[in-house]
Amino acid sequence: MLTINNLHVEVQDNEVLKSVNLEIPDGEVHALFGPNGSGKSVLIMTIMGYPEYKVTEGSILIDNKDILELDINERVKLGVGLSEQRPPTIKGVKLKNLLELIEHKDKKGQLYVNDMIEKFNIRKFLDRNINDGLSGGEIKQSELFLLLISNPKLLILDEPDSGVDPEKLKKIGGMINESLRDKRFEKRLPSNHLNRNSGLIATHSAAILDYIHVDKAHVMINGEIKCYGNANILMDQIKENGYEYCINCQHKNNM
Amino acid sequence: MKNVSEKLVWDKIESFNNEDNIEIDFEDYSFSKLKIGIKDDSISTKEINEIDMDTLASVGVNINEDSDSGKYLLFGEKNYVAKPQFAGVEILPIKEALETYPEIMEKYFFKAMETNKNRYTKAVSETVPKGYFIRVKKNVKIKEPLHAGLFMHEEMSAMSLHNIVVLEEGAHLHLITGCTANHTLKGGLHVVVSEQYVGKNAKFINTMIHNWGPEFIVRPSTATVVEKNGFFVNNYYSIKPPRNIKMDPFTHLKGENATAKYMSILFCLPDTHSNIGGTVLMTGENSAAELVARAVNYGGTIVQTGLLIGAAKNTRAHVDCSGLMLSDSGIIEAIPGLRAMHPDARMSHEAAIGKIDTGEVNYLQSKGLDEMQAIALIIRGFLDIGIEGLSPEMEKTIKEIAELSGHGEE
Numbered sequence: 001m002l003t004i005n006n007l008h009v010e011v012q013d014n015e016v017l018k019s020v021n022l023e024i025p026d027g028e029v030h031a032l033f034g035p036n037g038s039g040k041s042v043l044i045m046t047i048m049g050y051p052e053y054k055v056t057e058g059s060i061l062i063d064n065k066d067i068l069e070l071d072i073n074e075r076v077k078l079g080v081g082l083s084e085q086r087p088p089t090i091k092g093v094k095l096k097n098l099l100e101l102i103e104h105k106d107k108k109g110q111l112y113v114n115d116m117i118e119k120f121n122i123r124k125f126l127d128r129n130i131n132d133g134l135s136g137g138e139i140k141q142s143e144l145f146l147l148l149i150s151n152p153k154l155l156i157l158d159e160p161d162s163g164v165d166p167e168k169l170k171k172i173g174g175m176i177n178e179s180l181r182d183k184r185f186e187k188r189l190p191s192n193h194l195n196r197n198s199g200l201i202a203t204h205s206a207a208i209l210d211y212i213h214v215d216k217a218h219v220m221i222n223g224e225i226k227c228y229g230n231a232n233i234l235m236d237q238i239k240e241n242g243y244e245y246c247i248n249c250q251h252k253n254n255m
Numbered sequence: 256m257k258n259v260s261e262k263l264v265w266d267k268i269e270s271f272n273n274e275d276n277i278e279i280d281f282e283d284y285s286f287s288k289l290k291i292g293i294k295d296d297s298i299s300t301k302e303i304n305e306i307d308m309d310t311l312a313s314v315g316v317n318i319n320e321d322s323d324s325g326k327y328l329l330f331g332e333k334n335y336v337a338k339p340q341f342a343g344v345e346i347l348p349i350k351e352a353l354e355t356y357p358e359i360m361e362k363y364f365f366k367a368m369e370t371n372k373n374r375y376t377k378a379v380s381e382t383v384p385k386g387y388f389i390r391v392k393k394n395v396k397i398k399e400p401l402h403a404g405l406f407m408h409e410e411m412s413a414m415s416l417h418n419i420v421v422l423e424e425g426a427h428l429h430l431i432t433g434c435t436a437n438h439t440l441k442g443g444l445h446v447v448v449s450e451q452y453v454g455k456n457a458k459f460i461n462t463m464i465h466n467w468g469p470e471f472i473v474r475p476s477t478a479t480v481v482e483k484n485g486f487f488v489n490n491y492y493s494i495k496p497p498r499n500i501k502m503d504p505f506t507h508l509k510g511e512n513a514t515a516k517y518m519s520i521l522f523c524l525p526d527t528h529s530n531i532g533g534t535v536l537m538t539g540e541n542s543a544a545e546l547v548a549r550a551v552n553y554g555g556t557i558v559q560t561g562l563l564i565g566a567a568k569n570t571r572a573h574v575d576c577s578g579l580m581l582s583d584s585g586i587i588e589a590i591p592g593l594r595a596m597h598p599d600a601r602m603s604h605e606a607a608i609g610k611i612d613t614g615e616v617n618y619l620q621s622k623g624l625d626e627m628q629a630i631a632l633i634i635r636g637f638l639d640i641g642i643e644g645l646s647p648e649m650e651k652t653i654k655e656i657a658e659l660s661g662h663g664e665e
Contacts, residue, residue: 050617072620082621090615092636101632102623129636146622 001026001154001198002047007058009046009223015056016042017223022200024154029180029199031209031231034220035243040202041085043220044158047200048082049075062154081152081179083143085159085202089132095142096126103149113149120145120175136163137172144175155179155199161208173211176201180212206235219246271556271586274528277499279472281378284413284444289332292383296348298333307406307437313494314433314464315652316404325401327387329416331408334385343395344428345388346403349417352388359388363419367450367478367507375474379415379448386416386447389430391457396427400462405445407436413444420449422457422485429460435467442470442498451479453487455510462490464652469526471497475504483510483539491519494652496527496555503532503560508542508570517546520638522656523555525584532560537570537600546574546591547640551656554582562592565600572600578608579637631657 002024009017017039024030034040046053047060049072059066062078070078103113117123122145131139140160147155160172180196201208209231217231219238227234227246237245281287300318311318311328318326318335326337327346334348345352353359370380387403407414422428436443445467453459459479467473481487489504506515517533535544546561563572578587591604611633619629634657 048621050621051613071626072617073623073625076621076623084618084621088612088615088618090618090633090636092639093632094636097632097635098619098622098624101628150623 001028001063002200003059003061003064004047005059005061007043007046007060008056009042010054010056011042011052015223017046019058020220020223020225022218022225024198024200026198027182027196028215029155029196029201029212031206031214031217032200032202032220033206033217033234033238034202034204036204038220039223040204040220041158042223044082044156044200044202047075047156048072048080076150076152079153081147081150081155083140083147083155083157083160085162087131087139087143090130091132093130094127095122095130098130098146099126099149102146116145116148116178120148120171137165137168140164140172141168141175144172144179148175148179152179153197155197155201157199157201159202159204161203161205164207169207170211173208176208176212206231209235219243221247267586271528274499274556275501275530275558277472277528279444279474281413281444284411286378286382286413286415286444289382289385289413289415293332296333296350298328298330298335300328300335303328303330307408310435310438310466311404311406311433313652314404314435314466315431315462316402316433318402318404325397325399327389327402328404328406329385329387329414330404330406331412331414332385341397343392344397344401345390346401347388349384349386349388349419352419353384359419363421363450363452364417365448365450367452367480368448368476368505372476375446376448376476379417379446382415384417385414386418388419388421389428390421391423391426391428393423393454394425395423396425397429400429400431400460403430403432405432405434405447407440407443407445409443410440411442413446416445416447416449418447418449420451420459420461422453422459424454425456426454427458429462431462431464433464433466434473435465436471438468440468442468443472445471445473445475445497447475447477449475449477449504451477451487453479453481453485453513455482456484457482458486460488460490462492464492464494465496465500466494467497469498473497473500473502475500475502477502477504479504479506479515481506481508481510481513481515481539484512485510486514488516488518489533491517491521491531492652493521493523493529493531494656496521496523496529498526499528501530503534506533506535506544508535508537508539508544511540511542513537513539513542515544517544517548517561518640519548519559520640520653520656521548521550521557523550523552523557523585525554525582527555529555530558530560532558532562534562534564535572536564536566537572538566539570540567541569542567543571545572546576548576548589549638549640550578550587551634551638552578552580552582552585552587554585556586558588558590560590560592562594563602564594564596565602566596568597568599570597570600572602574604576606577637579634580608580610
């Protein structure tokens with residue numbers, strides 16, 4: 001699904017990402033750990049195509065197609081969807097105005113949107129300016145709702161658990177799992193089929209992983225991926241020994 | 256010695272000053288012709304072609320059928336008034352009204368405004384009166400908006416108008432006045448005097464919509480008097496600006512608890528100069544004034560001014576001017592003004608000028624919108640100022656302004 005090769009990225013002429021390699025196969029969800037300021041958000045914004053993140057070397061492929069020349073919305077069309085950590089508020093633009101422009105035009109799609117509005121308590125946000133005056137948890141809710149209805153093949157979530165109280169975290173987890181459910185296969189496959197969309201979840205606390213199964217975790221430190229492995233084991237070791245552990249871990253030489 | 260780029264700035268300042276103080280020669284527009292007037296000054300809607308009707312519709316004026324009540328049109332020098340009229344509402348050409356009701360001259364004609372306020376009001380006072388007289392009788396509340404169209408159809412002609420609106424005690428009225436010209440015309444002179452009287456407990460929403468050709472000069476002078484508990488809303492939209500417009504509608508909140516709200520939305524193109532202000536004098540206790548101006552500038556000049564004067568106990572005022580610069584060549588000047596003349600006046604202002612935030616555009620693109628859709632949506636949000644009496648047609652117009660602006664970025 002996503003292949004990143006030897007990616008170097010500059011922000012305002014400073015190299016922030018240094019030779020990042022990452023592969024997320026179809027249907028797998030990976031976590032991205034790392035301390036604050038390690039470059040997780042830079043990687044995410046670069047995958048999404050934000051112009052202030054300048055790729056100086058390397059490639060990003062979605063389904064083997066190089067996307068570096070594509071605009072943000074063209075990447076969305078290819079199936080990339082982002083939930084931002086700190087999305088902007090936009091004066092006067094209500095969530096429903098944006099929804100009108102992106103929601104499915106067919107009846108079935110609209111029914112699904114309405115279901116999701118009810119299921120995840122979105123109605124109260126529809127008449128409010130996007131992200132304006134919302135709590136941390138509410139911002140995630142609104143972001144994940146927009147992600148959900150666009151049904152991306154690759155979900156990119158930037159710190160979906162930061163600033164979210166434990167009660168809301170469960171709801172956020174539910175929304176992420178709904179987004180990960182591959183709705184395209186629903187008709188042809190038995191109900192117990194486990195086919196999922198792919199995902200990359202940046203989190204420094206790993207709190208959200210209590211609710212979401214991830215296949216693998218990567219650790220980013222100072223703009224480089226220093227280690228990878230099982231998410232739970234890695235996080236236990238990080239909690240016990242700090243990120244220093246990852247710098248020296250056994251996988252380093254194999255990467 | 257000034258360097259080249261600095262010289263460009265000085266040149267721009269000079270042309271700004273010239274255009275802002277432009278001297279109009281009335282005779283360039285055969286203005287003296289209007290001092291004589293014409294014999295038969297009525298017109299039927301059948302004489303107006305579909306294209307001109309569509310142009311009128313673009314400024315919110317729908318005059319399609321003779322049976323529509325509450326419609327007035329001045330087509331060049333000719334009047335059309337829809338019959339029958341709503342009960343309790345009079346709409347008359349001003350000349351006919353002056354002949355029918357002598358009290359208009361005594362009570363309303365150049366009474367809110369002086370004849371010599373400026374050279375344009377003086378010029379209007381010297382022509383045969385054209386325009387509308389609208390009176391809503393005591394406690395009559397009209398739900399549907401009345402439409403008044405002021406349409407120019409001759410190249411380089413002049414239109415001189417004197418409009419009077421009277422809302423008696425407890426009356427309610429929403430008036431949409433659309434000013435425009437045949438779409439093939441380049442230039443003309445549009446000079447207006449408007450006097451508006453909002454009685455005790457009355458509510459008047461006045462929506463003015465402009466759509467002009469590239470060489471038009473527009474000079475409206477407006478004065479409104481609001482009595483006790485009266486409520487006055489002045490909405491102004493400019494869909495296509497003339498070459499030069501300067502206006503500073505004046506409102507006197509005379510009675511206690513009187514309210515005035517000015518809302519303006521401007522879309523500005525290269526080689527146009529729009530100086531849009533508003534002055535509210537509050538002498539009634541507890542009176543309140545709010546002025547909100549939004550301008551989207553694609554290369555022209557916009558001056559947003561507002562002066563709110565608190566001259567009585569517990570008067571409240573807020574002025575908010577914001578502009579979006581969508582081009583490198585335009586000018587926006589924001590002058591939000593407050594004048595406190597009483598220690599208990601509470602007044603505040605804000606002003607902001609800037610370009611579209613690329614972070615917001617990127618964010619909306621990440622939700623699947625293309626760049627133009629994202630810009631249009633942001634502009635729509637910028638223009639959403641909670642306008643009272645906004646009809647679905649006007650919402651559509653705002654959407655169109657936003658979309659046009661989005662494409663202006665191309």
